[in-house]
Amino acid sequence: MGGHRVLDWPIFGALIIGLVAFGIIISGVTAFAQTTLRDVSGSSQAIREAARSIGISNRTRIAPVEVCETTLGSTLSFDLENTGSEPLHSPSDWDLIAWYGTSSGLQVTRLTYANSATAAAGEWIITDILAPGGNSPNVGRGIVDPGERVRITTAFATSIWASSSNKIRISTPGGATADIDISGSNPCGFYLHNSITTPTANTLASIDLPASAFYPSQTTLYNYDTDVDAQSGIMIEKGGSDQDESNTARYQNWQTAALSADLELQGTVSLNLWAAMENFSTSSTGTLTAYLRDYNGSSYTEIASSTLAAGPWDAEATGTFVDTTLDFNNLDYTLVSGNQLEIKVIVPNTSDENMWLAYDTESYPVKVQFPLVRDLYAHGEQRKVATSTYYELLTSFHDSGYYLHNNPTPPIASTTAQASLGITLTYPGASTLLDYDGDLDTGPGRTIAKGGSGPAETDISQQQNWLSPVLFSDTLINGNVIVEIWAAAQGFSSTSTGELKLYLRDYNGSTYTEIASTTITASAWDSAASGTWVKKAGEISVSNYTVADGNQLELKITVGDGSSGGMMIAYDTSGYRSVLRLPDTNEPNPTGRPATLSADSGNTVARVRPTENGGRLLFPLAGYASITDGTWDVSYRVWTGNSGDTVAEIHADMDVTIRTASGDVRATLGSDVAQTSDIAATGWQTKTATFTPAHYNIVDQIDYLQIDLFADVTGSESSSTQLKFMLDDKTVDLTNWTRIRNIAFLRN
CATH class of the missing domain: 2.60.120.260 (Galactose-binding domain-like)
Structure with a gap:
């Protein structure tokens, strides 16, 4: 989507992390206060590894509570839920590391716990411990029991700017780890901006302004129409007629970037605006009309409109911009992928005067909000x-798990054989099984020739591998990993023996470590003579293996020597949903x-x-x-x-x-x-x-x-x-x- 700068700074972050780690080691801080940053050999990390060895980390878990909006600024608050079976305590021993962008550059900061009512810059505090579901505070308690939530407030020396790389990582001595998204991205709406980058100066008036999912980062409200007046924000002249108003002085519009997926608008969609009468009149009646429109690159379709009139507009005589909301009710509309959502605002003749709008600052985060x-x-x-x-x-x-995909996914056309396909939590959406190796054969699915030499096999005709996305936290695997594969002997033979070898590996970006493997063998793969794909399941037994934060999980398949010949694999359709399930991630009964x-x-x-x-x-x-x-x-x-x-x-x-x-x-x-x-x-x-x-x-x-x-x-x-x-x-x-x-x- 159109929005603010996306900051990409792994090298800078790694350098700062190293310096932080060095300072911690030299200072001789006690074991519980040491950071658990990856690559830092500290006591907290040692405790985590010891905890895993006795199973404590299996029972100690935390997870961020999902919200639509993370308000940026110098002070941020968020909730964590204890999703494990053990209580959380001793917050002074927790580690909080923040990666974030600011107006003066990129920062990595270790925050210090403060047992106080307010947090100073560089500190974090617990403001509440909430009952299960986030209900009433459990006043006076210092322990977060299973199911309860802890509300954390963090303070920084400067305001945080929106960036997809922003995050706070929290680690506890018991092995619980969570990453908090502080990117400023809103999955439930779009913020209205004055430019694709954070405003840093006054500008001329402009139409077709950007709307993005990122929270505004600027603290100063600039004048966005210096060619119109000297007031900060913008002025919309009264007299706008309807959604087709073409006089640029009488409307303001914002557009998202082309949508990457369909956007469903159901029920009530709201537009939050900060508006004032011209010259901040406290006695005049104001009227605003807003339109939601679907833009396909050449024409507009009106989705809905809403009008709000108030007399006087500034009823409380604040002499400043007034926070107001226009609702679009009873919607049932889908914008298709590739189109853009437009928000257009006019001031009708029924308004006493022209009106001013403020937006694109931390104090005036104007947005359109839609339901999930x-x-x-x-x-x-x-x-x-x-x-x-x-x-x-x-x-x-259906069961949760990592589904095997082709590239692209969902499949839209036949492809050649490809290494390093993806496995994700996204359920397959395609209905037709296409040819995934047109350079090897002409049949649907993926054919793997007999004779692969094992997990290190690189011949694309003799192996297929799938990689998970990069993991954002350590992932402990302890138990049976279930792999369900839809497969067939070549030619859909009902008499051929089939043998698939499954390897589970840990990939750190440069090298692979084999975690465990298994073999699925059937003397007659299609024993029912169905003449089609047959689902088989393999269990890969794993004992207390941790895939580190930043690594990827790989599934690799070859065809063993016990097979009569090559094997065909079907995946990435709703009918042939081949899947890998980690322990404790599937429903109680896989069927x-x-x-x-x-x-x-x-x-x-x-x-x-x-x-x-x-x-x-x-x-x-x-x-x-x-x-x-x-x-x-x-x-x-x-x-x-x-x-x-x-x-x-x-x-x-x-x-x-x-x-x-x-x-x-x-x-x-x-x-x-x-x-x-x-x-x-x-x-x-x-x-x-x-x-x-x-x-x-x-x-x-x-x-x-x-x-x-x-x-x-x-x-x-x-x-x-x-x-x-x-x-x-x-x-x-x-x-x-x-x-x-x-x-x-x-x-x-």
Whole structure:
């Protein structure tokens, strides 16, 4: 996206880190105070290694709490959650190292813990310890128990400028490590800027200004239209007509760079502006109209508009810019990859005077904010809240793991064989298996010839390897690594023996270290004579191996001598999702836990729940501020009977409530909603419906979104009145799952 300078300074950072480490070693600081920077042989690092040897680091984990906006400046705050099973204590022994850019250059700073109410430059403090879900502070406690959050405030000598390289690394003596993103990038919106770099001087007025995900870095508000007036910011002349206003004095617009992926706008999108009447009048009525538009490079499509009028605009007589928000409600629009989002603002004739806008500074971070669109999938896993048991709604629909990809991914055309492909957490999105080695054969997938010499094999025809992204923290592997591979003997032979050799390696950027390996062998690979791809699984046993921060994990496959011939591999499609799963990263059952819920009205006209857990589904709301008014797309996987059965007039629907952690209903968002049409007796099928909730502000971070499934019998009650729901059925395509798509959440 268009935005501020991206700072790339690994060499500078390494030099500073070395100097910091040298100073620490010379000073003889006590063991617990030493930094755990990589390449520094300190006591804290030794403690971490010792902890791993006795399993403590397996139980000690911390994770940053995801937020939409990290406000930059000289003071930054963020939350960490204790995601392990051991309490965190002794904050004076924690290490905090910050990498960041400033107006005067690039910095690496080790922050010192201060047991005080405020932090001075170069210090960090704990301001709160929060109950699970980020709820009320646990006042007076110095221990962060599992599930609790610690709120940390850091102070710097100068203001931090936005950069994708900015981060704070936190390490504890128990082996817990986390990286905090302080890049200033907002995954839920775009900031409005005056130029692609941080403003450093006054400028002439200009249109088509940039909007980017990066928080403003400048502290000074400059005059962005010196050819118009002498006031800081910009002036928009009253009299703007509509979205097509062409008089540049009467509008201001901002555009993102070409989007790298589709952008879904669901529910309420908000535009936060800082505005004032000309000459900071405190008695005049002001009116602003804003437009969201989709620009494809040649033409514009209006997405939505919003108008805000206030009389007087500065009702509190502040004599300065007023913080205000324009909302765009009930949106259901997708900007496709390659297009640009435009924000255009005019001052209509209904305004008493011209208006001034301030933006692109730390004090005036004007932005357009959009909800995070989530799809929730009904799973067979269960959880208990208070005295009731619920099935889980999860944002993941299949096992987590590193999926094997081709390049590019998703595949869009056949390619030649390529070394060092990628494995990522992204589920394969392509539906068609293409030819990944057109220079070797003409069939789909990737063919590997028999005879590879082992993990060091470099002949592209005899091996294929995949590398993970660079790891941002030490990754401990302890247990069985599961590799599921879709493969076939050459020619899809049903009698050929197949043998795949799988190697797991650690790559540090220059050399490889073999972690462990396994072999998958089958005397008849396609024993069922299916004539197609067959999924096999291999277990690679790993004992307490740590892939260091900055390294990559590699999977390499060759074909062993026990194979009748070469083997073909299929991957990077939704149908052939070859995957590598680390221990403790997959769902409890790799094949899912299908659950069938049965509801029966007993030959009466009635609306009834399934007997299993009352058909209740639950999703935790921790980290979200509100549920906006976007339209949900609901799918039910249901059965009323097989073809030829006589069944009642019956449909599926749901209730939507907010449930507290104590089991009480806090609010009802909808009753008897998302009704399907009547369900015929044709076996298992998928029925769809929609529901649009009113905007709901989440009251407590430990509340839950609850969905209750119902069968509604409306007639022919003398016939069969049974309705079954299926959850977590991974034997069918994702489009046939019981799920709710396009729930629009606003984050905290």
